[in-house]
Amino acid sequence: MEKLTFYALSAPEKLDRIGAYLSERLSRDVARHRYGYVCIAMEALDQLLMACHCQSINLFVESFLKMVRKLLESDKPSLQILGTNSFVKFANIEEDTPSYHRSYDFFVSRFSEMCHSSYEDPDIRTKIRMAGIKGLQGVVRKTVNDELQANIWDPQHMDKIVPSLLFNLQSGERTESRSPSPLQASEKEKESPVELTERCFRELLGRAAYGNIKNAITPVLMHLDNHSLWEGKTFAVRCFKIIMYSIQSQHSHLVIQQLLGHLDANSKNSATVRAGIVEVLLEAAAIAASGSVGPTVLEVFNTLLRQLRLSVDYELTGSYDGSTNIGTKIIKAHEERQLQEAVIRTIGSFANTLPTYQRSEVMLFIMGKIPVPGVHLALPSTGSGPEGTRMIQVMLLKSLVQVTAGFQTTNMLTALPSSFLEPLLSFSLTEDPEVRLLVLQILLSLIDRHDNRPKFSNINIISDISVLKLKVDKCSRQDNLFMKKHGQQLYRHIYLGCKEQSSGRQHYETLFALLGLLSVELANEEVVVDLIRLALALQDLALSTDEALPVYNRCAVHALAAAYLNLICQLTTVPAFCQHIHEVIEVRQKESPFLLPEDVFIDHPKLPSSLEKVEGDVLFLQSKITEVLGGSGYNTERLATPYVPQYTDEDRLSKRKSIGETISVQVEVESRNSPEKEERTPAEEITFETLKNAIVDSVGMEEQERERRRQVVEKFQKAPFEEIAAHCGARATLLQSKLNQIFEITIRPPPSPSGTISSGYGQTQSRSVPIYEMKFPDLCVY
Secondary structure, three states: HHHHHHHHHHHHHHHHHHHHHHHHHHHHHHHHHOOOHHHHHHHHHHHHHOOOOOOOOOHHHHHHHHHHHHHHHHHOOOHHHHHHHHHHHOOOOOOOOOOOOOOOOOHHHHHHHHOOOOOOOOOHHHHHHHHHHHHHHHHHHHHHOOOOOOOOOHHHHHHHHHHHHHHHHHHHHHOOOOOOOOOEEEEEEEEOHHHHHHHHHHHHHHOOOOHHHHHHHHHHHHHHHHOOOOOOHHHHHHHHHHHHOOOOOHHHHHHHHHHHHHHHHHOOOOHHHHHHHHHHHHHHHHHHHHOOOOOOHHHHHHHHHHHHHHHHHHHHHHHOOOOOOOOOOOHHHHHHHHHHHHHHHHHHHHHHHHHHHHHHHHHHHHHHHHOOOOOOOOOOOOOOHHHHHHHHHHHHHHHHHHHOOOOOOOOHHHHHOOHHHHHHHHHOOHHHHHHHHHHHHHHHHHHHHOOHHHHOOOOOOOOOOOOOOOOOOOOOOHHHHHHHHHHHHHHHHHHHHHHHHEEEEHHHHHHHHHHHHHHHHOOOOOHHHHHHHHHHHHHHHHHOOOOOOOOOHHHHHHHHHHHHHHHHHHHHHHHHHHHHHHHHHHHHHOOHHHOHHHOOOOOOOOOOOOOOOOOOOOOHHHHHHHHHHHHHOHHHHHHOOOOOOOOHHHHHHOOOOOHHHHHHHHHHHHHOHHHHHHHHHHOOOHHHHHHHHHHHHHHHHHHHHHHHHHHHHHHHHHHHHHHHHHHHHHHHHHHHHHHHHHHHHHHHOOOOOOOOOOOOOOOHOOOOOOOHOOOOHHHHHO
């Protein structure tokens, strides 16, 4: 062997003849079953190959591959393994020159076949399979860097390589559970087919360039489909974990796009299959966070929301195509539910990988998809009817809860634009208690920026709130602007939420948390005053008998107001205010504990049969609070004005009895209190007649005035737009004509060229234009 090697090295041009001779000998020995000589010939070829790393190796390789092929074609496992080992050694040699005429098609097919070997003896079967995996690894190494080779990434090759690897990964999963513990495993067992396959799979994916990812992933999806592997989830998830960690991170969004496409393609498949794909997406998204979810962020959410919509329809109609043919598959509601939960979790998982600005976009996007009854159906109406609409609302709001979880922003105005906040708040007026609760949870997530929310999870009276360890930051300018813009809406929705008869314990607990978070996150002096007025208005709401609230709700509202005033008095740190609140709470503890949260917000509340006499010392007094806070520099005038929620369009949308009818009288009072609306307060006409009437009969006058205002409000609520526009236009033209008359009387026209003064309408002759007729742009007029 030494002499042969020396000869080959000193006369490299003879290599191809040496190779041809050895190859001929080997073929003859294989045919004659002289396996000893076969081994010797292979050994000689291997050694020559390792020794001759010169340019002429190309001449020799042809004979070498022909011999390996011969061995692989034989039906003896030992020869197949021998051939594979030689091929692997050859694959590890770095060649200097590319080769034009080699074809590895046979090797891909043969090694893939060996991977699926079903030899009777399990030990030999394992060896053959491992040889097949090593062979595939060798082919990949050999071809992936050689531009002139047949492209290994072509679907025809990938469709053989990838399933072979997955088959071994999967078969390993079954036997692994029976294998001995790692401590007992001998050296031989350490390298199992599964580990080897995983290494090979990772190497293959790690070498995939941008354009090849698709070809590598498609056979994986096909394999999981063909062998029904989505249902079990674990194997599919494991595969995609390997894929996501092995590919270059900047390509991860391609995998996610393919999974989304596959989900769409399977939209009529059973819920378990779809849930499996969604589960895989969930895992993949978590890993892709380190790279990028890619440019198609909204596409991801669009697909997931579409699947959610389909799932709800399937659950309600009971079939995949809307018709109830005998041939259609039976849909299991609980499986669809599991799918819906999985989709919602995945939406949350994707959202958590996004930066704040993109998350705000996604929130707006989802909000645009929620159907609002009676206004617009953003998603096409389906056969599932109103129940379908309600379920979609709930599902999409649950998705929003996931997206907003942990959402932290410095600027509330940009993170919560009106286009998001207003539709969200309009849902808090619906009849459905579940929808209202979800809206409140979303608001809590958005307002809570210092993780104070868990501290408000239970409503109770705390004598010293320092034990809560609340994190309070000074309000920024943006926060103040946000409250100026949206504060009134938020108070109004809290008030109306307490007024709902269908509100339960959870609703009141969430409303308390919302009040608490507003106080620590967004409260300046003005907001604090408004919140105290709101708490007192809630107490009045619980006292009023007009609302026909059940006893539980009235006690709950009383308890909520007490707990909140106890919190806010300690945050304002005005001793006299704290003292008044604590005195009232002490009286309640002795005389009427059912007005405190400890007796109301428990599993079996202790309530009286009716609330008749709630008066005197058990109530918080607006006058007393105004007095003590006024002494500390708070706005007494504002504190003394009772809070009344404003009437808006939303009440009409929410399909309930409009509260405008009961409070239209105070609409203007409230609008005077809100700073932005000061300029718009209509000045009341005061004439001699009104003064005279005021002296004579102020009571009758008030009645008439109230009626007049009610008619005006009603007119603007109910009249068609054209009529209102015409009415306003008529007043404007009347004013203009009056002005023209005045100008005509007071300002004489300029002298005419002839020196005579023309009569009233002779102005047409004058060349100079009087000032009052000049047209100034609106912006110049003060």
